[in-house]
Amino acid sequence: MTPGAGGELDFDAEVSRGGFTLRVALTAPPGEVLGILGPNGSGKSTLLSAVAGLIPVSTGRILVDGRVVDDAGTGKFLEAAQRPVGFVFQNYRLFPHMTVLDNVAFSPRVRGLSRRESRARASDWLQRLGLASFADRRPADLSGGQAQRVALARALAGDPALLLLDEPLSALDARTRLDVQSELSHHLADFTGPCLLVTHDPLEALVLADRLLVLEEGRIVQSGTPAEIARRPATEYVARLVGLNLYGGKVDGAEVRLRGGGVFVVPDHGQHGDVLVALRPSSVIVSLERPDTSARNTWPATIVGLTPLTDRVRIDLEGEPSALVDVTPAAVSALALTSGRPVWLSAKASDLEVYSYRDEPNDDLGPLRLRRRGRRLKL
Amino acid sequence: METLPSARLSTRERQRRSIRGGGSRSVPAPLLAPSLIAVLFLVLPLIGLIIRAPWENLWSILRHSDTSQALRLSLWTSTAATAISLVIGVPLAWVLARTDFPGVRLLRALVTLPLVLPPVVGGVALLLAFGRRGFVGRYLDEWFGITIPFSPAAVVMAETFVAMPFLIVTVEGALRSADLGFEEAAATLGASKMTVFRRITVPLVAPSLGAGAVLCWARALGEFGATITFAGSFPGRTETMPIAVYYALESDPDAAIVLSLVLLLVSVIVLVTLRDRWLRGGSTQ
Numbered sequence: 001m002t003p004g005a006g007g008e009l010d011f012d013a014e015v016s017r018g019g020f021t022l023r024v025a026l027t028a029p030p031g032e033v034l035g036i037l038g039p040n041g042s043g044k045s046t047l048l049s050a051v052a053g054l055i056p057v058s059t060g061r062i063l064v065d066g067r068v069v070d071d072a073g074t075g076k077f078l079e080a081a082q083r084p085v086g087f088v089f090q091n092y093r094l095f096p097h098m099t100v101l102d103n104v105a106f107s108p109r110v111r112g113l114s115r116r117e118s119r120a121r122a123s124d125w126l127q128r129l130g131l132a133s134f135a136d137r138r139p140a141d142l143s144g145g146q147a148q149r150v151a152l153a154r155a156l157a158g159d160p161a162l163l164l165l166d167e168p169l170s171a172l173d174a175r176t177r178l179d180v181q182s183e184l185s186h187h188l189a190d191f192t193g194p195c196l197l198v199t200h201d202p203l204e205a206l207v208l209a210d211r212l213l214v215l216e217e218g219r220i221v222q223s224g225t226p227a228e229i230a231r232r233p234a235t236e237y238v239a240r241l242v243g244l245n246l247y248g249g250k251v252d253g254a255e256v257r258l259r260g261g262g263v264f265v266v267p268d269h270g271q272h273g274d275v276l277v278a279l280r281p282s283s284v285i286v287s288l289e290r291p292d293t294s295a296r297n298t299w300p301a302t303i304v305g306l307t308p309l310t311d312r313v314r315i316d317l318e319g320e321p322s323a324l325v326d327v328t329p330a331a332v333s334a335l336a337l338t339s340g341r342p343v344w345l346s347a348k349a350s351d352l353e354v355y356s357y358r359d360e361p362n363d364d365l366g367p368l369r370l371r372r373r374g375r376r377l378k379l
Numbered sequence: 380m381e382t383l384p385s386a387r388l389s390t391r392e393r394q395r396r397s398i399r400g401g402g403s404r405s406v407p408a409p410l411l412a413p414s415l416i417a418v419l420f421l422v423l424p425l426i427g428l429i430i431r432a433p434w435e436n437l438w439s440i441l442r443h444s445d446t447s448q449a450l451r452l453s454l455w456t457s458t459a460a461t462a463i464s465l466v467i468g469v470p471l472a473w474v475l476a477r478t479d480f481p482g483v484r485l486l487r488a489l490v491t492l493p494l495v496l497p498p499v500v501g502g503v504a505l506l507l508a509f510g511r512r513g514f515v516g517r518y519l520d521e522w523f524g525i526t527i528p529f530s531p532a533a534v535v536m537a538e539t540f541v542a543m544p545f546l547i548v549t550v551e552g553a554l555r556s557a558d559l560g561f562e563e564a565a566a567t568l569g570a571s572k573m574t575v576f577r578r579i580t581v582p583l584v585a586p587s588l589g590a591g592a593v594l595c596w597a598r599a600l601g602e603f604g605a606t607i608t609f610a611g612s613f614p615g616r617t618e619t620m621p622i623a624v625y626y627a628l629e630s631d632p633d634a635a636i637v638l639s640l641v642l643l644l645v646s647v648i649v650l651v652t653l654r655d656r657w658l659r660g661g662s663t664q
Contacts, residue, residue, distance in 0.1 A: 052567050080566040093564040097582045106578075107568035158568055 007065020007161050009194045013057035013072070015043075015050045021058075022046045022218040028194035035209025035226070036198045039237055043218040044198040045090075048164045051196065052087050053080035065161050081110075083162075086155030090167040092147050094139035100150050101126065101135040107158030125153040129187065145176040152187060163188075163195040169204055181207055202241040206230065214238055232278060232355045245279040245323050251354060262320035265296040266352045275356045281314060281326040283351040287344045288335055295346040303341045306332065313337075317345065425643065432640055433633045440637045448615045449623035450641065456531060456619060457599035460538035464546045464595050469588065472547045473576065476554035487551075494544045501540050502608025509536065509609075533610035534617050538599035545598050549591030553584040590653055597649045601642065 012025040022043035028034040036044050049055045051062060053069065061071035064085070069078040094103050101122050108118035126132050129149045139147060148168060155163060168184060169177050185208050188195055199205050205212055206226040214222040214229065214237070222234035233239040239246035249258040254268035256277055264277055285291065291298055301319025308314075313332050315325045323345060327337070337343070388396075395404075406414070433440065440446055475487050493501055509516040509527045519525040527533050561583060565575045581588065603621040610617040612626065620638050627635035 054563055054566070080563070081569050081571055083567075085567060087564065087567040089560065089564055091560070093560045095561060095565070095579060097585075106565070106570070110565075110568065110570040110574050110578075154568065 007067075007193065008063075009051065009162055009196070010063040011047075011051065013050065013060030013062055013070070015046055015055060016058040017046055017055065020046070020218060022050070024215070024218075024220055026213060026220070026223075028196060030193050031191075033188050033195045033197055033208055033210045035205040035212045036196060036215055037200065037202065037205045037212055037229075037238075037241070038215035039200060041217075042215040044200075044215055045166055046218075047215070048087070048166050048196060048198055051162070052085050052164055053078060053083045084160050086158055086160030086163045088148075088151045088155050088163070088165040088168050091171055092139075092151035094142075094147060094150055094154070096139055098138075099135065100131065100137050100139065100142070103139065103150060104154045104157045107154065111158060122153075122157055125157045126150075129153045143176070144172045145180045148172065148180055149183070152184070156187075156191070161193045163191055163193060165195065165197045167199055168197065170199075170201070184208060202230075232276070232353060234276070239278065243281060243324075245281060245284075245321075247277045247279070247321055249275060249277060251275045254349075256352075256354065258321050260321055262299060264321075264347075264352055265349050266354045267349055269354075271354065271356065273356060275354050278353040278355075279323065279347060279351065281324045282312075283347055284323055284325040285346045286315065286325055286327055286331070286335065286337065287346070290344050291346050293346055294348070296349040297352075298344055298346040301343060301345050303337060303339050303343060305339060306337065317343070319345065428636060428639055428643065432636050436633075437637055437640075440634050441641075443634065445614055445623070445627075446634055446638060449618055449620045449638065452531065452534070452615070452618065453600055453620040456534045457538055457542075457596050457602075459535045460542055460599040461546075461592055461596040463535070463539050464543040465588075465592060468543045468546045468595075469550055469581075472550035473554060473580070475547070476551045490547055491544050493541055494548065498541050498602065498604030498606075499608055502537060502605035505533075505537060505540060505605065505609040509533075528609060529611040529613065529617060531610075531616060534606055534619060537605040537609045538602045541602050541605050542595045542598040546591040546595040549587055549594060550584060553587030553591075554580070557583055593649055593652050597646065600645060 008030060009026075009028040011027070013023075015022040020041075020043065024043075024047060026034070036047060038044050046055065050057055050070070051064075056077055057070050057072050059072045061073065062069050064083065068074075068076050069083050070076065094100075095106065098106070101119060104125055105115075105118040105122035108121045109115065113121065123132070123135065126135055129152065131146065131149055131153060134142065134146060134150070139150065142150060148171070152165075152168075169181055172180055181204060188197075188208060197205070197208055199208075209226060212222075212224060212226050212229050213220055214235070216235060216237055222229055222238060229238060230242045233242060233244060233246055236246060247256075247258050247260065247264070249256040249264070250273065251266065251271045253270065253272075254265055256264040256266055256275060258264060258277070266277065285293070285295065290300075299319055299321075301317040301323065303315055304318050305316035306313055307316070308329070309326070311328075312326045313329055315327060315332075315337065317323050317325060325345065331337070335343075441450070471490065475483065475490065506528060507513050509519070511517070511520055511526055511528065516527060519527065527536065557580070561579050562575050565579045570578065601621055602619070603625070606617070606619055607622055612618045612622045614623075618626075620642060624635045624638045624642070627638065
């Protein structure tokens with residue numbers, strides 16, 4: 001195989017699996033960590049499997065480093081073993097009957113190095129990832145974080161041009177996850193090829209990825225830098241992930257008529273047409289009486305639920321529009337906020353993020369998604 | 380108010396139930412008697428064997444040439460049969476478990492047929508195929524001068540025919556339930572299919588492979604019907620232990636009992652080897 005100088009990944013294909021179809025076009029340049037974010041069943045793992053050669057594409061093709069590895073048109077298909085791809089699986093899949101060293105030496109060995117050379121290379125990788133003292137252990141004797149690093153070492157020891165990580169941190173508990181996460185971002189930065197990182201954890205995606213791609217029901221619904229996506233989510237799923245209220249509506253100057261009912265006053269940028277409005281739950285003020293404030297938006301709503309979060313309480317409110325609002329526990333008791341209680345909400349026009357979302361890669365999905373956006377976001 | 384029936388629970392039973400959970404473990408009478416009869420039926424003959432054994436001259440009988448010949452022949456033929464089964468049966472188990480071609484179900488049925496086929500029928504079948512006038516044996520004889528029946532090779536063939544399905548079935552089951560994730564991982568690391576088989580698949584099913592081999596060996600050791608039909612009973616050449624036991628029972632009952640004891644001992648060892656698979660109850664596979 002070609003050593004991992006790292007070439008571009010060019011994926012433009014459809015993968016059918018049972019009744020599910022993944023249709024994606026993406027490119028990932030060398031050195032980029034491309035985060036694939038999406039709910040369960042959105043096709044994230046299918047995408048990785050297709051790139052790795054574990055499932056063939058049904059139409060379209062995949063190129064790695066300019067070479068076709070799978071092309072449904074010409075029938076060309078490179079078996080998984082021949083692809084210059086390193087795969088870190090969700091549950092690591094370390095070979096239980098081999099030591100850590102032999103696990104990491106596996107790829108160099110089966111790719112033609114002598115036993116001694118491959119062990120030397122494996123030791124080298126273990127050293128690099130701070131695992132030298134675990135060389136003789138069995139995978140069963142490793143902690144989750146250690147197993148994760150061994151899996152990474154094993155994938156890298158094969159000198160891949162492309163790295164695939166499937167939910168690399170999901171098997172870890174919350175405490176070790178943060179440590180391993182910062183370490184992983186370090187190692188990913190050292191990798192010269194493109195790297196696809198699948199996750200359903202937005203924080204993980206924000207920390208590890210240079211660019212994000214949001215996958216839903218087998219389609220890309222949004223792509224951009226993590227910051228862009230966090231600030232201007234294109235779908236309910238993303239908004240919910242980053243904890244924002246999201247409304248679809250029609251803007252006319254300073255007024256947005258919301259699809260689910262209600263009107264927002266927004267900063268006038270002379271926009272017209274379909275837009276999305278994002279609003280942070282912490283930017284909404286709750287009061288018992290109709291407030292007399294400078295906020296341009298005030299509307300009545302009824303509390304339908306309260307969820308305690310670590311340092312605040314998230315209130316679920318029904319009204320026009322419905323909203324999620326974050327308040328302090330002190331405010332909940334001071335205002336005696338309980339389910340069923342009618343209150344007033346207010347939000348400053350400047351706290352409303354208004355943007356049009358035309359960058360829809362799959363046209364057929366646009367109208368369908370927009371129609372759903374007026375609904376209240378449930379947590 | 381209705382009065383509750385009065386009943387007591389012994390302290391010991393109390394403890395057992397509180398630790399293990401669950402309700403009463405006492406056996407209803409209609410199940411108890413048949414169970415006891417079944418146990419007696421299974422155990423009494425073995426006790427008879429042990430009581431009647433000529434313990435004082437056990438060793439001299441074992442050293443006797445006929446007996447030790449039969450013992451040696453049985454050991455090496457059943458080991459050879461197991462080795463052959465491993466070499467050709469394990470690949471077949473993989474084919475049955477991992478491939479899907481038309482007729483694979485029929486093939487599986489054919490392969491496991493010897494499990495239920497009366498061994499004598501197997502012996503007759505082997506004779507008709509590989510016998511001197513058999514449709515394969517005829518040419519072996521004409522072209523190469525090879526005659527299989529009534530030779531030690533025939534013993535090995537008869538034992539392999541009867542015992543190999545045990546290995547195949549055990550290994551195929553293990554391959555079916557094995558986690559394919561490891562094999563996928565090996566493939567992404569650059570391993571060819573054969574390397575995956577050698578370095579991942581086989582080591583991961585090693586426990587089942589071992590169990591299947593022991594099972595196969597034990598079955599080969601006890602083989603009687605197919606062997607006597609296809610290989611006959613020439614002392615020192617084709618007379619294996621079970622056959623020797625059968626004939627010795629008339630001429631030299633003590634020898635028959637000693638040989639039986641040896642076979643019983645082997646069975647106990649096999650059982651101990653496989654205890655984790657069989658004695659732990661219904662939950663294991």
